[in-house]
Amino acid sequence: MWVYEKKLQFPVKIKNPDAHAASVIISQLGGPDGELAASMRYLNQRYSMPYGEVIGILTDVGTEELAHLEIVGAILYQLTKGLPEDEIAKSPLAQYFVDHTAGIYPASAAGVPFDMKYVGIKGDTLADLNEDLAAEQKARVTYDNILRLVDDPDIKEPIKYLREREIVHYQRFGDAIRITQDNLDSKNFYAFNPSFDLGCNANVFKRQG
Amino acid sequence: MAVPGGFANTRSVLSIHPVRNGIISIHRQTRSQEELFSRSLTCPLRVKTAWEVEAAVDKNYYNTRGMNGRSVNNGGCSFCGTRNVRQQSGCGCQNNNGDSLLRKIQEIDFAIYETVLYLDVYPCSSEALAYYHTLICEKEALAKEYESKIGPISAFGNRDRSSWNWVKKPWPWEYSAN
Numbered sequence: 489m490w491v492y493e494k495k496l497q498f499p500v501k502i503k504n505p506d507a508h509a510a511s512v513i514i515s516q517l518g519g520p521d522g523e524l525a526a527s528m529r530y531l532n533q534r535y536s537m538p539y540g541e542v543i544g545i546l547t548d549v550g551t552e553e554l555a556h557l558e559i560v561g562a563i564l565y566q567l568t569k570g571l572p573e574d575e576i577a578k579s580p581l582a583q584y585f586v587d588h589t590a591g592i593y594p595a596s597a598a599g600v601p602f603d604m605k606y607v608g609i610k611g612d613t614l615a616d617l618n619e620d621l622a623a624e625q626k627a628r629v630t631y632d633n634i635l636r637l638v639d640d641p642d643i644k645e646p647i648k649y650l651r652e653r654e655i656v657h658y659q660r661f662g663d664a665i666r667i668t669q670d671n672l673d674s675k676n677f678y679a680f681n682p683s684f685d686l687g688c689n690a691n692v693f694k695r696q697g
Numbered sequence: 698m699a700v701p702g703g704f705a706n707t708r709s710v711l712s713i714h715p716v717r718n719g720i721i722s723i724h725r726q727t728r729s730q731e732e733l734f735s736r737s738l739t740c741p742l743r744v745k746t747a748w749e750v751e752a753a754v755d756k757n758y759y760n761t762r763g764m765n766g767r768s769v770n771n772g773g774c775s776f777c778g779t780r781n782v783r784q785q786s787g788c789g790c791q792n793n794n795g796d797s798l799l800r801k802i803q804e805i806d807f808a809i810y811e812t813v814l815y816l817d818v819y820p821c822s823s824e825a826l827a828y829y830h831t832l833i834c835e836k837e838a839l840a841k842e843y844e845s846k847i848g849p850i851s852a853f854g855n856r857d858r859s860s861w862n863w864v865k866k867p868w869p870w871e872y873s874a875n
Contacts, residue, residue, distance in 0.1 A: 491852075491853065492851060492852070493849055494849065494851065494863075494868065494869055495802065495803060495846075495850065495869050495874075496869045496870070496874075496875065497805070497806070497807065497810075498803070498807075499800070500870070500875055501875045502872070503872075541817055541818050541820060544817035544818075545814065545818055546832065548810070548813055548814055548817055550812065552810060552814075557868070558869065561870060562870035562875075566870070566872055567871045569872075573812050631735060656811070656814070657814075660814050660817070660818055663819070664818055667818060668783040
């Protein structure tokens, strides 16, 4: 289960609303490499993982991504609060506004609603962990792109924080792949799915005593 | 046993930071602490701080500018005077309505979360485990103080017997809640 904590993981305090910034940052809410996709990817990949360490990192990173979803939501909320209609009309946010007003709806910057098609869950430890490594890098690039498009330091600070987290998560998933490969039988040269690698499972049982 | 190829040589990152340096300087680890960790880790790994990785990735974002685009004030935060904290508009020190207590909790929770992620994949690190226990001890005291002075952190922590404060205090996405 999950329990909600009534605080952001990183503070968001944006003084000036900005329709242009909101129209690009929304991609990290419901875009292909956004926080919602990240959380759904990790939390739903857990069930087929053979090692406690790997399940643990997927659980905890997947949970942190939900906290990031809320940070992005808070950024969007503050960026659109009190925005004058004429500013919305001349910004790319007008197309979003007509359907959602100032509600926070997970979609990409191009207006495509969130889709689980963005997420890969293969039931194979190495396939899924490699997907996760790529996902963290893609999210990091998206934050880099947002930082190229946004000037206000009030907006940039939480975006920079979120970008840093992608880098740390990438390292942790690299550790998870190392753990997986360390557990594989040496005869499993091409690192097949450890769920079906009997030698690998024998190693785990030996390790656990 | 290592399998050919892959991440056997993955550079590992230990990005635990000293709590008092605050959330703003999350990846600026003190030298002594970094040494403490790298000495004591029993797992075969190369310890690197996330700050070092960050500096290599992009110096411009972190090292040349302070918060709000102002140059970094090495004397510490101009609002609260805390050393090793970069000044920023929302540091909470300028308010006296309990925001700084919230900031302390955010800082310690960040440190705990970093340690949790690290322990997930390095469960044999006794030093990280000891650090984790120091942090949750400190967190418990802070959470108690916050919930009695300001309001519940979770719906399980409404300490006020006469009022359901959970729905009364501002929600985290509000400007005023930060």
